[in-house]
Amino acid sequence: MDRDDQAIVRERSQVSLCTTVAEGDQPFIPYKGDANYHILRNGRPILDLTSQYGVAPFGNYSRAHRNMYDLLQEFGRGKYAASVDPDPGHRLEVLLKQRLLEFLPEGYEFILFELSGATANNVALTIAEHISPKRNQWGSFERAFHGRHQPAKDLTASNTGHKAPGYRPSLSTVYFPYPSSSKDIIRLLEFINANEERTFSIENLSAFMMEFIQGEGGMYVPRESVMHNFVEALQEKGVLVIADECQTFIRTGRRCAFEHYDVKPDMITISKIFSWCGFPMGAVIVRKGLIKEGTLPLGWHSGSQLGQPLPCLAGLVMLETAIKENLVEHAQKIGSLFIEKLQSALKDNPLVKEIRGKGLMIGIDIVNLEGKPDAGLLGSVVDACLEKGVYVGTAGNKKHETVVRLLPPLMITAHEIDFAVKQIQDAFDLFFEAYR
Ligand SMILES: Cc1ncc(COP(=O)(O)O)c(C=O)c1O
Numbered sequence: 001m002d003r004d005d006q007a008i009v010r011e012r013s014q015v016s017l018c019t020t021v022a023e024g025d026q027p028f029i030p031y032k033g034d035a036n037y038h039i040l041r042n043g044r045p046i047l048d049l050t051s052q053y054g055v056a057p058f059g060n061y062s063r064a065h066r067n068m069y070d071l072l073q074e075f076g077r078g079k080y081a082a083s084v085d086p087d088p089g090h091r092l093e094v095l096l097k098q099r100l101l102e103f104l105p106e107g108y109e110f111i112l113f114e115l116s117g118a119t120a121n122n123v124a125l126t127i128a129e130h131i132s133p134k135r136n137q138w139g140s141f142e143r144a145f146h147g148r149h150q151p152a153k154d155l156t157a158s159n160t161g162h163k164a165p166g167y168r169p170s171l172s173t174v175y176f177p178y179p180s181s182s183k184d185i186i187r188l189l190e191f192i193n194a195n196e197e198r199t200f201s202i203e204n205l206s207a208f209m210m211e212f213i214q215g216e217g218g219m220y221v222p223r224e225s226v227m228h229n230f231v232e233a234l235q236e237k238g239v240l241v242i243a244d245e246c247q248t249f250i251r252t253g254r255r256c257a258f259e260h261y262d263v264k265p266d267m268i269t270i271s272k273i274f275s276w277c278g279f280p281m282g283a284v285i286v287r288k289g290l291i292k293e294g295t296l297p298l299g300w301h302s303g304s305q306l307g308q309p310l311p312c313l314a315g316l317v318m319l320e321t322a323i324k325e326n327l328v329e330h331a332q333k334i335g336s337l338f339i340e341k342l343q344s345a346l347k348d349n350p351l352v353k354e355i356r357g358k359g360l361m362i363g364i365d366i367v368n369l370e371g372k373p374d375a376g377l378l379g380s381v382v383d384a385c386l387e388k389g390v391y392v393g394t395a396g397n398k399k400h401e402t403v404v405r406l407l408p409p410l411m412i413t414a415h416e417i418d419f420a421v422k423q424i425q426d427a428f429d430l431f432f433e434a435y436r
Pocket residue numbers: 053116117118119121145146147148211215216244245246247271272
């Protein structure tokens with residue numbers, strides 16, 4: 001780190017309240033972006049395998065950005081300004097909703113825009129309250145991440161640091177075991193049977209929010225039939241199933257991750273992919289027929305910032321790019337290749353417990369020489385990868401799992417994947433030699 005970068009780190013820590021759990025031990029200060037790379041002040045390119053935790057799905061500066069900036073110029077000349085159209089459901093917002101409904105799996109009819117993933121999740125929970133006012137419990141999975149704003153935060157269970165010691169949830173919340181291994185499936189069944197009379201009853205659950213593939217909690221992929229049966233069982237009992245696709249949308253090689261499980265959730269939330277050009281937005285999407293006339297009273301939800309024209313414009317470019325560039329199929333194909341190559345390159349490294357994932361959502365589960373998760377080790381591995389020119393993220397609650405999280409830009413190329421695998425392998429090998 002040169003002197004200027006050190007000054008940035010110092011200034012940032014003087015004024016920032018927010019901390020992130022993303023990095024290794026070394027602060028990472030990119031200077032500018034170029035395609036799927038961050039460029040350091042000294043000109044060194046670093047391949048970005050985090051997409052800034054999913055909000056830079058088209059890399060750091062791509063042809064999608066150039067299209068967006070052309071449109072912004074038109075915007076600057078007044079072409080899309082909200083003020084020219086007094087209708088609150090202005091043109092860009094309606095257009096984006098129409099396009100999204102065309103793109104999504106069939107069977108969804110309404111969309112509401114919000115400001116982020118957490119607030120989109122909150123609105124989905126509010127809808128559930130209106131639909132089943134007599135039920136007063138929420139469900140989510142152990143290790144789930146649904147955001148840091150209440151009530152979505154009630155359902156977040158990935159890290160105890162998210163909640164203050166005196167934290168009071170707004171509704172009673174039940175965390176179910178996540179069915180990623182046969183052991184977990186048995187736990188899930190035992191949990192459901194043993195809990196029916198005690199801490200919850202399924203009939204009392206208003207909604208169950210789930211990441212079909214867990215991100216922040218450790219990049220877990222559940223068993224297909226179990227997840228399918230679990231969702232159907234919930235819906236049969238009148239529990240509304242909310243698919244939190246904030247991290248997974250497009251990335252797992254399907255439009256929505258729930259499509260891997262052949263189910264139809266009642267609501268879907270998406271967010272990160274909208275934010276790709278710096279105009280954050282979230283969305284709640286509602287299944288056809290879920291909201292009957294009179295369910296939602298006038299004024300049940302609104303916000304003066306919702307569906308603003310710039311984020312809608314960015315959303316339209318995002319969708320157009322995803323469709324034109326075939327990004328769902330690309331994520332599926334190139335993601336499988338990435339996972340296979342990583343599995344082969346790291347198979348003999350004792351620090352690697354498992355490599356798992358779907359599409360371009362991949363986790364490298366690491367352990368120390370005693371086979372235990374080790375947060376210090378995770379930070380050092382992130383730094384070792386950075387030394388080798390690839391920027392990787394982290395996941396897992398650091399106590400029970402320490403996971404390198406890979407969320408590469410959706411347009412990553414086969415050549416970049418070869419480079420990434422080689423550099424990650426070298427970083428792991430070198431680090432292991434020094435560590436053993
Ligand atoms: C699955 C999931 N849900 C919700 C959120 C929260 O989104 P936001 O940070 O936009 O509030 C995230 C963010 O990481 C996420 O990964």
